[in-house]
Amino acid sequence: MSEGGAAKGAEQVLPQDGPGAPPRSNGELVFAEPWESRIFGITLALHGQDRFEWPEFQARLIEAIARHEAEIGEGEYQYYACWLEAFRSLATDKGWLDAKALAQLESELADRPAGHDH
Numbered sequence: 001m002s003e004g005g006a007a008k009g010a011e012q013v014l015p016q017d018g019p020g021a022p023p024r025s026n027g028e029l030v031f032a033e034p035w036e037s038r039i040f041g042i043t044l045a046l047h048g049q050d051r052f053e054w055p056e057f058q059a060r061l062i063e064a065i066a067r068h069e070a071e072i073g074e075g076e077y078q079y080y081a082c083w084l085e086a087f088r089s090l091a092t093d094k095g096w097l098d099a100k101a102l103a104q105l106e107s108e109l110a111d112r113p114a115g116h117d118h
Contacts, residue, residue, distance in 0.1 A: 013047065013054040020058050020065070023079050036080035038109055043087055052090060060086035 015021040022040075023030040031037040047054055064085040068077035091097050097105065 013044075013058075020062050022083075031080070033080075034112070035110055036083075039080065039084050039087055043083070046096075051096075052094065057086060057090055060089050064089075 016024075029040075031040065043057065046052065047057065061083060064082035065077065065079075068082055071077075088099075088102060091102055092099060
């Protein structure tokens with residue numbers, strides 16, 4: 001999927017506000033760390049390949065946000081930590097990766113330097 005395709009896909013499924021809406025600044029998505037944009041891109045790419053329905057992921061994301069809000073307070077949670085939690089749940093339930101393989105992949109992606117997204 002091209003970058004344009006990812007952006008188009010994002011606009012079709014991502015809410016602008018509410019519990020599942022990603023952080024934005026002046027209407028643009030905001031990522032504080034490289035891993036956040038990577039897991040975001042992976043999720044949208046898999047959705048673009050029809051590997052899952054968006055409401056299935058969105059429900060997991062909203063549940064993760066609610067859990068984090070209950071534990072540490074509303075507005076204090078990290079949005080993409082919740083996104084990652086929702087993705088982990090989806091990936092293991094769908095059988096894409098088991099927990100060990102997913103942890104290994106996460107480690108490899110985290111070790112990549114900023115700007116090395118290919």
